[in-house]
Amino acid sequence: MARHLITSAIPYINGIKHLGNLVGSQLPADLYARYQRARGHEVLYLCATDEHGTPAELAAAKAGKPVADYCAEMWEVQARIAEGFRLSFDHFGRSSSEQNRKLTQHFAARLDDEGLIRETSETQMYSHADGRFLPDRYIEGTCPNCGFEDARGDQCDNCGKLLDPVDLINPHSTISGSTDLEMRETKHLYLRQSAMKDRLEEWIDTREGWPVLTTSIAKKWLNDGDGLQDRGITRDLDWGVPVMKGDQPWPGMEGKVFYVWFDAPIEYIACSQEWVDAGKGDDWERWWRTDKGADDVRYTQFMGKDNVPFHTLSFPVTILGSNEPWKLVDYIKSFNYLNYDGGQFSTSRGRGVFMDQALEILPADYWRWWLLSHAPESSDSEFTWENFQSSVNKDLADVLGNFASRVTKFCRSKFSEAVPAGGSYGAAEEKLIADLTAKIREYEGHMEAIEVRKAASALRAAWVLGNEYLQEVAPWTTFKTDPDQAAAQIRLALNLIRLYAVISAPFIPDASAQLREAMMSDVTDWPEDVAAALGVMKEGDAFAVPEVTFRKITDAEREDWQERFAGTRT
């Protein structure tokens, strides 16, 4: 039995994510976790909310709530939606946890001891009215280059010129509107990533079978321009992990917090401690400490391409640089972007389907199937309502759902709601078993390799085999001359439904459970031996005709949704 540690990129606390975010990390990670569990392996699948930083503070202020309250509420919201999509986290943690605070401070101390932290003094815009330093993009003023009045402190949106906040004419805070700003000196800590460049590069170079997307992004950051840059890991904010050196004060860093991108990945580890503290597990170190049993763990991370630099470079610097025996990631599965109907999903314009809205219009399985079978693995992919409608209707309703329906209804009408006895298996049945075995082995291969689209395609092909078989042996015809033979054929077909329920569960857990319950079977063992798996339901075993497993999406619905989620165009 292998042990799989699986994490999906932790979503930012600010707001509800769209389907592109979902398919880029949590959903494929869930698929993989469910599959590995189904194969009998030990799995720890973790995810959490990423809660620190300015955007969270501003969102909380906008909602008129203390930031801690705001985060607690949004965590509830995200946790509920994740549940709605059947994301099977072993624990859904929070980067603002006590565990993460301590661990982040611990890593900072270790890195400092290893000489990987340097202190830098710099000047930054301070707003008296807001009582805080302002990140460049929260300062606006008139562009000195083109005269555009709403230029941001980092770049002018009109002429594209890169700016420094001090260059702006009449600068003001976008938070309060105040013009009472001044440049102040402030100190920050930098993580000396540059010192680890060679070590990182060697590590990346020796990874085998990683997605091209993952390695190419990592290599680009390693060698672009002047090479890997040091990264500031502190901020002048209130909301975050206070800068401490372990449990000791860090002179000169009073009132500062660690930058969100330093503490967020550490939450992967802290989350396992939360998991233990929540009473769900009893030993987190055997997953994370190679000196305490984590040597045989295979650790896989899932993320969208925008997160790749942090997972291939920054976090490994933290892990390797600590010089402690922490488990390093074994495989990084990255995804491209999912576009929406000819453009990008847009949170600000309300363009595209968001996770909560998706669940309001259709059950999770419909979305899971489409998203996973169209996962943006090799390049950006696109969601269109036409494609969604045809995939769902054809794959789920016609090929799988209707199969269960035609078999169970035929049996009920010609025999009874129990597995019929009589007849025997011949060449057609042997061929089906051979074909199905080959197809399931192919499916397993794709799942092991985390080739999501190919796995979906193999699974669908397995469903098709059932329809082909029925068409060939035609029990409705056989029944007229040889009812016993028809019984044998239907007995096999009923078993197929149960088998499909088991192998489809990673993709469509609810429908799989429904089908399996209709077959009145609680056997979920993976079909290592397909012939044996097709004999689980015995002669005389009762079953029920399932409710419509997947309904079809009508043209009217499609048009309605298309209109509804188009957003406000500019």
Add this chain to the structure above:
RNA sequence: GGCGCGGUAGCUCAGUUGGUUAGAGCGAUCGACUCAUAAUCGAUAGGUCGGGAGUUCAAGUCUCCCCCACGCCA
């Protein structure tokens, strides 16, 4: 402007280290079946593999140039 990922049938995509008539699903057309969610099964049509040049006995697959889309950075 630099870099990155792509550009393969109407649509969504596969195509291993270059090697016989370039594949799948959907859609289309025709046929079979009639148990079933007007479902299923089979067959057929459809591509000068973005464009051009080159290397090679042989290139979707390697090299160079160009065009297009997306993204990142400056």
